[in-house]
Amino acid sequence: MKSHLRFTLQLGFTLLVCLFMIVPVAMSVMAGLTENYFVGLESGLTLRWVDEVWQLYADTIWLSIKLALACLLITILIGVPAAYGLLRSRRRWANAIEELLLLPVAVPGLATALALLLAYGSYREFRGSWLFILVGHVLFTLPFMVRAVLSVMQTAKLPQLEEAAASLGASFRQRFSGWSSLTV
Template identity: 60%
Template sequence: MRRTGIFYAQLGLTILLCLFIVIPIVMSALAGVTVNVFQGLSSGLTLRWIFEVWDLYASSIFLSLWLAVACLFVTLIAGVPLAYVLVRKPGRATRLFEELLTLPVAIPGLALALALLITYGGVSGYRSSWLFILTGHVLFTLPFMVRSVAAVMSAMDMKTLEEGAASLGAGFWRRFFTVIVPNAKPGILAGALMVVTLSVGEFNLTWMLHTPLTKTLPVGLADAYASMRLEIGSAYTLIFFVLIMPLLIAMQILANRGSKPARTTATAEDK
């Protein structure tokens, strides 16, 4: 197929936009392994800043990863059944509930954090615990899980699937876990990817809710840049990418694999 000038113009624009995004990330990563950030690579390479970040912020990094895993667990337990109810029982009440569910996404993170502080800030043990931050992360990410799963469930003929399973003697919970959940796997995996990504990188909400003992990775990164220690901040960013990118790539691969059966089934039905 002959390619026109418009194609090459679009390709060139795409490459320029990618470079515009990628180059600052590469420069920030390189700054984390150079002796002097202002002199650049000419000052030499070093791992000093990496080790210093690990010594100072290792607990913050592990806390962020733990919060992401805990947030994923809670949103899976709550989000999948909620999505099922919203799709299976459509009506005015469920639509109202869905709108209320998306409020934490619509309002600023600082406002949501302030509401949590006003309501639960007086509970000392809870306020100083990582569970307080987890509550904010769950409120913020739950709508993304519910919407992703509900979108896939809406495309399914759940009534027929459940009636078929019921005719074979399967009870409600067996139908839910062996029929509905496997067919909703693409939406669950897509929602899980969004939840983990948002939880690890969430700053506004976490900044208001954290304490000196519950400092997360984005808050520590902001502290490093605020203190004008650019080498530390850049090394912190590099560690962040090294930790989070393999996790996101693995989850993306799982999401792609999980969506293949759904596409195959759809193709077979179309035929």
């Protein structure tokens, strides 16, 4: 009986939290799609407000998408080989490098931003470009990529799979690029 009561209370709390998060979003969507927000749906539906927001922020939205894709590409190009190297290395320094890679997550974002400004603030062209924002994004997201890829490589027993592939004649390049297509 206690477990049923506990489940009911947990479910009720979860639903309240969901409502707390969903209601403001629903009200914002409603405000953007109605002629007059205060009248409600009776005033009619329109995309006028959405169009106005798009005209104001389209460049910013596209820049954000480009920035996200560039950040993803860079973190993949750096994070996957870094995770692979950390997995393959059995040396003491591998743990130190892994901890250094996690440092941007431990340090507050404001401190990282100030450090970037102090380090590159004198380069006005760089500081004023979107590349400066990209560097900050990569610094923050790279640890998440490395940890996720490292975890997948560890659970996939990559060293044993590589040893088996090498015994069958696969080169390093074939082993590195083909491990993700294996079906175990």
